[in-house]
Amino acid sequence: MKEILIHIALYTVLWGSIYLLISLGFSLICGVLRIFHLGYGVTFVLAAYLVWTFMEHAHLGLLPSILLMVLVQIGFALIVFYKGIFERYLEEEEVLLSLSLLVFVAIAHLANYLFPVTAGVSLPTTVVDDVLTVGGSTIAYQMIVAAAVGVLVTVLYVLFFLKTRIGLIIRAVSQNLLAARLMGVNVNGMYYLAMVLSILPPTICLLVIAPFWGVDPFMGSPLLMTAMLIAILGGLGNLKGSIVASYLIGFIHATVSFLFVSRFMGLAALIVTLVVMIYRRGGIFAGETLW
C-alpha cells in the first residue's frame, strides 16, 4: 500500500508538471487576450512537423531547426491568428472561435497529407536516454527532464509576471483593460507580447515530451482538451489556478490509474471538472485575472 502511495505521489508531480507545461500558454491567452483559443493545438502540430521538415528536407541540424521553427511559429501566430482572426473579429466571438478551430483543422489535415502516420515522424530530442530506479518504480530520465523543464518554465513565467515591470503591465491589462488604457499602456504591444509568450511553453513542451509521447498529425486535439480542462478547472486565465489544477488533474489521473483501471483516467478528470464547475462556478480561482 505504501508503495502505491509513493507511486501516486511521484506521478502526480511528474504528470502535473507536464500538464502544466501544456496548459500554460492556453491560460495566458485566456487571461490576457480574453479569448478562448480553440486553435491552440496547432502550436504542437506546427512544432513537431516544422522541426521534422527542416531536419529531413532542408537537412538542418536539430538546434537550427528548432530556432527556425520558433521564428515561423511566432510569425504564424502573430499574422494568422492575431492580425487575421483575433483583431478583426474581437466583437464576434463565435466567428473567432470557429475560424481558430478551422485553421487548426486545416493545419492538422495538411500535416496528415504531407506526413501521414506512416512517414515515421519522430523528434530526436532525448536529453538523457536512461532510466532511474527509485523506490519500486522505474522512471525514464526524459520524463523527469520534462517535468523539471515544466516547473522551470512556470517559475520563470511567474517571476516574470510578478517581478518585472512588463509583467506588471500585462497583469494590469488582464485585470482591467480600460483602466490600463487610461494609464497609457500600449495595449496592442502587450497583446503581441502575450501571444509570443504563449507559444513558447507548448513548443518547449512538445520538444521535451516527444520521446515518450505519440507524435501524429492529430495530436493537437487531446492536448487542447487537456489544456482546456485544466484552464476550466483552475479558473479561466488564472495562472495560479492552472498550477493548482494541473497537479490536481495529475493526482486524479495517477490515483485512478494506480488504484483502479487506467481506462477511466480521462472520464474521471472530466467528471471532476463538471462537478467543480457546477458547485464553484468559475473554477477554483475564479477571478478572471492573470494572477
Place this chain on the structure above:
Amino acid sequence: MVKLELRRDRIVARWGDWKSEWVIEPRYWRNPTIAITALFLLPLLVQSYPHILTMITTANLYAAIAIPLALQILGTARVNFGPQLYLGIGGYTAALLNLHWGWSPSLTFLAVIVVCGVIALLISPTTWIAKGLYFSLITLILPLTFLDVTFIWGDIFRGEVGLVGMSPLLNFTKVSWNYLAYYYLSLILMLLYLLVSDRIVRSRLGVNLAAINENEDVARMMGVNVDRYKVVCYVFPSILTGIVGWFIVHTFRTFAGVTYLPLEFMTKVLIIVIVGGRAFLYGAIPGAYLISIVEDSLRAVGPSNYFLFPLVLILLIVFLPRGEGLWGLYRKRRPRDYFPKLHVRRE
C-alpha cells in the same frame, strides 16, 4: 382561446401573452413560395442521381439541427457548443428501444421527446447558473463525456460499431421510392422547424427572447421571467434536435456515436449557423446546402480535399458580409431588423 384579428395586410393571432402576425400581402410571400416550390421540385432535377438525393437529405438534416440551435442561442443568450449531445441521446434512445423492445418508429418518437425533455430539464439549470463562457464549455465537454460512456457501456451502446438494423420509417416496394420519401420527410421536418422557429421569433415571445439576449438585467427589470424563458428555450430546441436523431436512426438505420458526437460534427453545424447568417433563421438552409455541396464537390480533388475544405470555409466566412453570411447576400439588412449578437463571454 386564440383570438384572430384581421388588419389591412395581416392577420394577428393572440393567445394570452403570445401574439403572432401573419402577413398576407402576395409580394411578401412570393420569394418564400418560389424557394419552397424549388425545394419540393428538386428531386425531379436529380432523379437519375440517387446519391445526390441522399446528400441533400443530409443537408436538410444539418439545417434541421442548425435551426433549433439558432433559436436556442437566441433564447438562452449563450452559445451552445454541443448541440450534438441531444442528437446522440435521441438517436441512441430510438435505436435501443427499437432494437431491444421492438417499439415502432411512432412509439420511439414519443419516447425520444420524453427522454430528451427530461435530460434537457435536468441540465437546464446551467443556463442560469453558469456564466456565458462556462455554459459554452460545459456544453462542449458533455458530448465527449457521452462518447466515452458509449465506449464504457459498450454492451448497450456497442462502442465504435454502433447500433444497426433499426426498422425503417416507411417501406415502399421500390427502394428509390423509399429514398424519395425520406427526402420529402426531411424537407418537411426542416420546413416545420423553420416555421415554428420563425413564428416564435416574430411573436411577442420572440421580443422577450431578444430582450434576454441583449441584456438580461434590463429584461428582468421590464418584467420578463428570464429563468422560465431560458429553460423553455433550452429544452424545446433540445427536443427538436433529439427528433432529428430519431429521424436519422430510422432512415439511415445505423447509428454510431463516433460519427456525431466528436468535435468535427459540431464544427460543421456551427459553421452552418455562421456562414448561413445568424441574422435570420432562414440562412441555415442555404448554409447547410452550401456546406454539403462544397464538401462533395471537393471530393473530386482527391486526398487534398481534407485541408482544402477548412480553407474554403475560412474564405467563405471571411469574405461573406460580416455576421450576415449568405442571407446578407440575398437581402440587405434593414434598420429595424433584429440582428442578434451571439455572446460567448458575458460579464
Place this chain on the structure above:
Amino acid sequence: MRKPLFWVGVLLVVLGLATGGWAAAPAATGPIKIGFMGNLSAPSSLSAKAAATMAVDEMNKAGGILGRPVQLIVEDTKGEIPKCVEIYKKLVMNDRVLAVVIAEKVEMGVAGMEIGAELFPEYPHIFFSTIGSGDDIWHRVRDNYKKYRFGFQTYYSTSTNYLKILAGLNSEVYKDLIKTKKVALIFEDMEWTKPLRKGLPGVSGPLAEVYKSKGLQVVYDTTVSLDQKMFNPIFEAVAKSGAGVIDCVVGYIDQAAFIKQWAQSSARDIPLYIWGGLAGMPPAWKMTEGKVNGVMIGSSMVRVAITPKTIPFMDNLTNNYKVGPIFGSHTTYDTLYGFKKAIEKAGGTGNIDALITQLEKVEEVAVLGTIGWDDRLHFNLPYPKYITPIVQWQKGEMKVIFPKPYKVADYVSPADLRK
C-alpha cells in the same frame, strides 16, 4: 451589388448539383465494375486503395475476367456514416457496380451492409469488408443468411478464430520460444476485444480461460482506452506481477507512445507481444527511435514468401504505387483475386446466387496463404489457410520468428537485444 451575387451563387449551386454525378449504363455485359470505399485520410484505406488498383491493373493486363475488363470506382467516405450511406447508394444504384469493397473501420462496413441489404432485392451485388475487424459483419450473415448472404468479410482473423486458433498459437510461442508461463493481459476497450474479454457464449470462454486451459497463468489483466497517452502505471503493475510476457490485445491505441514508455519502464525487460497495428509497420523503428527493439507483433509486412505472390505483391506496391503494404492491403488484394476466381467458376455475373455459391466454395492462392470464405458464415478461412506471421523487431528489422515454416530468426529477449 448583392442581388446579382446572390443569383450567381444560386447558379453555381445548381451547376454543382448537376455535375455531381453521372448515370451509368446498367452492366449486363461490358466491363465488370467494382466499387471501392474507404476513408482516404487514413493510411490503411489509402494502402488498400493502392492494392485494389494494383489488383485491377494486373487483372486487366492479363485480359480481364472472362475477357471483360475490370473497372474500379474509388470513393472517399471521410469516415462518416452519412457519407458512407450516400456513396454506397451511388455505387450500387447509379454506377451499377457488381461488388462494393469497403476498406474501412467496422462501423462503416456494418452501415454499408445494412444499406446493401435494403438494396439487394432490386440491385443484386456482392459486399466485401476488408479492413473491418470484429464479428458484426459475419454475425449478421449467421443470424439472417437470407437477408445478408451477399456480405463477405476478409480480415486477418475473427474473434472465434482468435479464441480457438490464435490463442493456442500464442501459447506455443510463450511456452516454447519465450519459455515462460506467466502472462499479463492488456486489452484495448473496443468492440473487437469484447469477445476476448468476456467470452463468446456457446463457442469459448474468455481469452484468460483459454490461456489457462493451455497451461499458462494469467497474472495481470487490465483495459486501456483509445485516447490514453500515459501507460506507466500499467507497466509498474505488470513488473510487480512477475509476468514473463505482456500480451497486448491492442491495435488502435497510441502504440508509439505505448512502446516508448514500455522501453523505459520497470517492465522493459519483459517481452511485449502486440496483436497488430502501427508497430508492425516498417516506419515503427524510426517513429519510436529504436525503442521498439525486441517487441513482437503479428505483422504481414515482412519480406517472407508465404506464397509465390507475397514478395512480388510487396515490391510492386511499394515501387509502382508508392505506398507500403499496411494491414488492409493484403486482404483487399486477396479478396479481389478470390472474387475473380469465383466469377470464372460461376461462368459469368448474371446470376448473383450462383456467384455467392462459388464465393463460398472458392479457394485461390493469396498473398498471405489461401483466400476463401466459410460457406455458412462468410468470413475468410482462418489459419493455417491465412497466415499472419509473428515477427520480432531485432536491431532495426522485423524478423519472422513464428510459424516455423517461415522462420527467419530465433527469438531473442529484449534485454539481450539491447546489449
